Amino acid sequence: MSYRLLLTLAIWLVLGLMPLALGSWELAMFGQLLVYGIAAASLAFIWGEVGLVCFGQALFFGTGAYVMALTSKGMIPGIPDSAWLGLVLGIIGGALAAAILGGLLFFGVGLRSAYFGIVTIAAAVIGERLATNWRYIGGFNGLLDVPPLPLPGGTDSADPLMGYLLVLSFAFLSWLLLLALQRAPFGTVLRGIRCDERRMLSLGFSVPVYKLVALAVSGGVAGLAGALFAIQFSFVSPAVIGLALSTEILIWAAVGGKAVLMAAFIGALGVKWVEGALSESIGAYWLLVIGLAFVAVIVIFPHGLLGRLLDTGLPKRLRRP
Amino acid sequence: MSGFLPLALDALNYTSVLLLVSIGLVIVFGMMQVINLAHGEFFLVGAYAVLVLQGLGVPFWLTLPLAFAAGGLLGLVCDAAILRFIYHRPADTILATWGLSLAIRQAIVIIFGPSSQQVVAPLTEPVNVFGISYSSYRLAIIAIAIAVAAVVFAVLYKTAFGLAARAAMANRPMAQCLGINTRRLDRVTFSLGAALAGFSGAVMAPLMSVDPQMGMGFVLPAFLSILVGGVGSPAGAIWGSVVIGGSTTAAASIWTPVIAQIIVFSLSIAIIRFLPAGLSGLRRK
Amino acid sequence: MTDFSKALFGGRATRRRFLGGLGAAALTPIAATLGAPSIARAQGAPFKLGVLLPFSGGLELFAEQGMQGIQMAVDEYNADGGVLGRQIEIVQADDKTDPRTAVERATQLIRRDQVNAIVGPVTSANRDAIKSTIERGETPLLYATDYEGGVCSPWIACYSAVPAHFVEPLIPFLLEAKGAKNIYLFGADYTWPQKMNAAIRAKIEASGAKVAGEEYTPFGTKDFAPTLRKIEESGADFIILTLPGADGVTFVKQMASSGLKDKIGISFLGFNENYLPGFSGSEAEGIIAPLPFMQTLDRPEAKEFVAKQLAKYGEKARVTYYADSHYNLTRFYLNAVKKAGTDDKKAIMEALPGQTLMSGNGEVTLRAEDRHVDLNILIASVKDGGLSMEKYIGKVNAPNQCSL
């Protein structure tokens, strides 16, 4: 096992043991930040594997959040008001949103990657506008009082410890899933597509289908993050579906390491934490500092701050004999 | 539903504004493949330059060239300090210029405060055109936009600099082999793009709230304009502005601004989707 | 040159003022310790008041104004020995005008800083977003911005102008005093304008006048030409604008530039002194706004409040109804703490309603039934670059917000 993988596992272990050391405030905070971590990791999956700079991640995240809120508030006709069902539907909703976007963009005349970025920017703005104008789902103010997720043993996710453990388990599961896909032959095919779509076509891979599925998986995980957001933050509003969050997710992944799931995950936690700390300590200057620091990271660390450190490399079967 | 002439004037006006903003964007994107998300902040800097200069007693019309210079200077600094290191990483230029936009905007907040500031409008009385009363400053904007576009095109198509710039856009290595210093050209181009953004900010300042958020409303429609028009050619900015400006105004007149935004964005996605080279790509085929 | 340097350093000076204020707040406990050692040593921990306002993200001005009011109230109580024998400490948090951040910061204030109450935020979206958080955290939320109405939570008290406060006096005024017959409603595309316009429409139609049109625009719209054209062609003689912030300024500027403003009257809901510096020349002249307070209000209590504010924040400071509402709501709350005699949040929340105090504009009572206030309203218009009184309305009773 490489030391990088050990390091990654150690981080999970530390995250798992945090409740022993932390008070309820830190748990509540981390319970919220981990949600963003999942979103960042979902982006790192398609950014790193397929090379897609996607500004639509919040669209998938937001779809998951809205589906979760609507389901658990019993607002979707014919669907019982179950929070757990909402979680499942949130994942499906995110995946579906991604699949629709991918279906529109990947087939036929393919889009170059810079265009993909810009088109997803426009899509994110449209999503935000639609959510703002749709009164049934709460319009601009969104839906409030999203109930917490009931957990076995009579507690629910509103409890800081339970909420933390719940989100952490889902973060771990998402990481496992995405990592497994990265390390499966499927992941190898995706990396091949990132390098040269034409050649992969000539080897018999239907490139658009692969890209679509990769985006849908990423969207599903982002949808999960959105659903968890809804129960951790107890509200959804157009602010969770638009361009602002999309850009933030990109930033987290870029600062952490855009090609490495764990790096992006930690990137989200780190950036949010630093933002909070700076906004308290230096007042109005914090945005200035964050902006410049971010530029510096992009220029100086193309792989992100943790990209190299946490890159677990290839699976064993693909290592040099 | 309004009569045709006022509608046409409104559409022409918004088209002109978009053209002013997007012409700098298309030059930078087309030549350097840099998606400059800080374009709106260069716009902002131009508007605040007018504010400062008016405070010093400089007459409005004189502030326009100075705002152009201010934008250009800032562009020069950004190029030297940041962009020259990442020109070859297009995805990173998006993110870096986004960070830059954050920093510039907040610097403005810190220096000038967050509130709307006052820029004195140079032309206040509406005039009569073809029997309808129309804002004289809006007419001036149309004229300015056409003039700026004409100058930019004259520079691009009539001068040695323009020839070199277009050559670098078409075939960078070959331009270098003919003795064109493309590095210097990049710097000039980026500064020119920033200067044009600053200029457009200055032109728009009297017609809108001058505050730190003012640039953001223009960046997205301007980007859509150049993508719809096609980034391979400076003329793309014209086609794109006509389509985006015209359809926004028409849809907002027929329905509402909200519906207009949704229609225009969807229309743009469809055009970009089916014509990746934009409308100006059609002509070349 | 002076104007320029003010523009250049204005923002920073404001910042320093806050930091200075905080410094003072931090120092006063020491003074108190020296003065009253026995109590202070027994109950040394300060009484924490969370402030969750948009110190960045576009609404900084509202945050500054609100903070002006809160800080003054807290300083006055601290000078008076604080509450429960403890000094009051402000814990400031920036919600970035973003609902997600608002929830994060609210969680932080409640769980980490263990504040006794939170004052803020400004936008409805942020208030709705943090509602569950503060209810679960069982921490009072003191909301002092005008909004669309309908908030009814045992943990939230509002010092807000709800639609009725503005609509009830404004519409008759426009119809009778200004002769409006055909009114166009134009607003930003979100909840407050929509609810506001629903109330306005009902009132207009009940009064026998006409609504010429109703339209909304996305945030960040920079070109209003199509809307202005529609307004002109609708035959409207008045516009009621529910387009707060920069977009509203842009709209009015473009309306003035098109010449339409000379023909059609304009009433701007939520307009206050903060907007004035954004306009040049006569662009803002004649804008009519219903207000619960204004800096130039010619009443003794208003003069006193303004004088105190200017003494504290400098002669050039602006004093808007945001300062007044946040000042008053903070005082209501601190009085309730004194009345309850305990820092038990629930007990304080129960002691809160039913109080009456002198605001910057007449006596105001915090109603028991819905924890909202009945405000004294005036109608002002812009004259010579400042707000001046058109008509003093007096107390307006809004319906019970819990039975909406």
Added chain:
Amino acid sequence: MFLTVRELKKSFGGIHALQGVSFKLDAAEIKCIIGPNGCGKSTLFNILTGVLAPDSGTAHLDGTQISGLPAHRVSRLGIGRKFQVPGVLSDLTVMEHMEIALAARDTDGLLLRTLGWRGGRAAILKQLETAGLTDYAGQIASQLPHGIKQRLEILMLVARGARLLLLDEPTAGMTAAETQATIDLIRRINKETGMAILVIEHDMAFVRNLSCPLIVMMRGQVIREGSYDEVRADPQVRAAYLGDHHA
């Protein structure tokens, strides 16, 4: 006939890249297409692999029409192509390349099957060993020597299991020794797998040593078919290569 190409025509703008090309190829046969730059060889390959659709004319593989099908479908029917520029996936390792090739073979490129595919390490290593590339297994493709890149690409196509191999200048940039090794490799592939092979080349030494039937193309047309010696003796062909001067 295994591969039948009939009257393929294709033009771009005003340029007629192919002006009615016809030829045939038997199963397990090797043929070489030669011609100067710009004679239409690459366009022909692009049509045979589904990258371009012809303006008119047809191509059939084993009775199935392949002209006009999308590239991945053509590939699944059994046509593998080696590109002119060393066709490797620049930031992937040699082993990843082989995994992609083997996965394409075993799953026909179908996504769901890729997820469950467990071809694995043993098969990859075996392939690398047969091709003598074991030493490079863990290297990133962009860092490989030129000749190795070429061989890796051919090996991928073999591993992918094509019935017809299209090789676009397989020895460009190789040393004489590497060229000879490539010829041996092509012969061996042909013998061991029974794959038909169509080579584009203009290195005459290679063509001679491969000693297979030749198709000579010039300006979008087939001007001559025959053995190396027949073709070399043809004045028209010499002109195409050495200029009129020597004709």
Added chain:
Amino acid sequence: MLEIEGLISGYGKGASVLKGIDLKAAKGDRLAIMGRNGMGKTLLAKTIMGLVRPSAGKVKFDGIDITGQHAHSVSNMGMAYVPQGREIFGDFTVLENLRMGVIGKPGLTLDLDRIYGWFPILKERERQRAGTMSGGQMQQLAIGRALIGRPKLLLLDEPSEGIQPSIVHEIAEKLRMICAEEGLTVIVIEQNFDMVEILAERVAFIENGKITGEVPVVQLAADPDLITRHMGL
């Protein structure tokens, strides 16, 4: 005029394609470089020109070390490049293409008559979009564009590619005449012996990234087997 010593170069991070090139051309020399496809001929031209940075070795031009210099400085020192595939600006007019030859170089005027004297077809097509011309015309434009910058050395990469044999002949004759008139040094990379025979005096063969031999053209013309041996034809 041009001295190359131990030049090692390759594309990107990949292995070296040029493995130690040594080459010399005196003023007025007309040197051809022949070799099979993929032997690194184009890379050699790009490395000399400054488009590709060599990993080792030295390039001296007119006595000055230009190793690792940017292409535009190399061009401004008097080296003109006619690349493979001509790379004219297809969207530009013929005149604009010619102007491109001088605008990067301070102090040069657009001496069109000189170029039109050599290539009258360019005068005829002055206002035409260059992309619409035939291969031979484009090649003349590419050469004209290089010559209008008054170079000391002309570097041509496969000028005969995709051009009808009769035109190849014509272009070669014209180039020879121009070089003689102007005292120009020429380095031409070619596979087509027709072009080489007319234009060059000397041929250097490149194989496996190294120069394997230099032969006077007369000798090659007399003994066609020599070229077959070197080219593997």
